[in-house]
Amino acid sequence: xxxxxxxxxxxxxxxxxxxxxxxxxxxxxxxxxxxxxxxxxxxxxxxxxxxxxxxxxxxxxxxxxxxxxxxxxxxxxxxxxxxxxxxxxxxxxxxxxxxxxxxxxxxxxxxxxxxxxxxxxxxxxxxxxxxxxxxxxxxxxxxxxxxxxxxxxxxxxxxxxxxxxxxxxxxxxxxxxxxxxxxxxxxxxxxxxxxxxxxxxxxxxxxxxxxxxxxxxxxxxxxxxxxxxxxxxxxxxxxxxxxxxx
Numbered sequence: 219x220x221x222x223x224x225x226x227x228x229x230x231x232x233x234x235x236x237x238x239x240x241x242x243x244x245x246x247x248x249x250x251x252x253x254x255x256x257x258x259x260x261x262x263x264x265x266x267x268x269x270x271x272x273x274x275x276x277x278x279x280x281x282x283x284x285x286x287x288x289x290x291x292x293x294x295x296x297x298x299x300x301x302x303x304x305x306x307x308x309x310x311x312x313x314x315x316x317x318x319x320x321x322x323x324x325x326x327x328x329x330x331x332x333x334x335x336x337x338x339x340x341x342x343x344x345x346x347x348x349x350x351x352x353x354x355x356x357x358x359x360x361x362x363x364x365x366x367x368x369x370x371x372x373x374x375x376x377x378x379x380x381x382x383x384x385x386x387x388x389x390x391x392x393x394x395x396x397x398x399x400x401x402x403x404x405x406x407x408x409x410x411x412x413x414x415x416x417x418x419x420x421x422x423x424x425x426x427x428x429x430x431x432x433x434x435x436x437x438x439x440x441x442x443x444x445x446x447x448x449x450x451x452x453x454x455x456x457x458x459x460x461x462x463x464x
Contacts, residue, residue, distance in 0.1 A: 227253060228422075228423045231421075234246070235273055237450065238431065243388055246270055247450070250262045253265065264413050265416045267396065268421055269424040272421060274389045275393060277432070278393055284383040289342065291391075293346075294353035296353070298395040300357060301361065305359060305361025305362035306399050317363060322456075324369075325455035352369065353391070356395060367450075370392065381443045
C-alpha cells in the first residue's frame, strides 16, 4: 500500500472510531466506504477487522455494569456467530451488491417508520421470538460486507434501552460476529504484510480516539443519543447504496 493509502487508513479510523465510541457503532460504516475507494472493498474489510474488534472489546468492558439492562443477548450472540461464519465465506465467493441494496432499503424503511412513530418499542415476547433471525442476519452481514451496524442498531433501537446499556448490547454483538470474522480471515491467510501494517496504523488511531469519544458520550442526553443513532443509520443507508454502485 502507498503512503497515501496508509494516511487514509489513519484518517478513516480516527473519524470512525470517534463515532463508534460515542454511539457504539459506526466505525466500519464510515471507514470501509472511504478505504474502498483506494484499496478495494475486500482489503478494507480485512484491514478494519482487527482495530474494530479491539474497539468493541474496550467499549464493551467500559460499560459492562449495564449488562443487567440488556435483553436476549445470549441467543443474539450465538446466532450472530453462526451467521458470521457463513457471511465471511460469502465475502470471498459471492457478489455483495444484492445484500448492500437490501440492507440499504431496510435501513431507510426503518428510519421512516421510526420518524412516523418515535415511541415505538418491541415487547419482550416479540424480541425473544425474532432474536435468532436478527442475530443471524447481523452476523451474516458482518461477515459478508464487514457491516452489521444497521441491522443491530435497528433491532436494538426498538428495545428502548438506556444509553450505556445500548452501547453494551451492540458492542457485545459486534464482538461475537467480529471475533468470528477475524478468526476466519486469519485462518484463510488474508493478512499479508501490507494489510498488517495498515491494520496496525488503524489500531493505533482507534486506541487514541476511544477515550475522546467515550467522554463525549457521557455528556450527551438520551434523546440526543437516539437522534444520533437515526442520523448514523441514514448515513449508513446512503453509504451502502454508494458502495453498491461503486
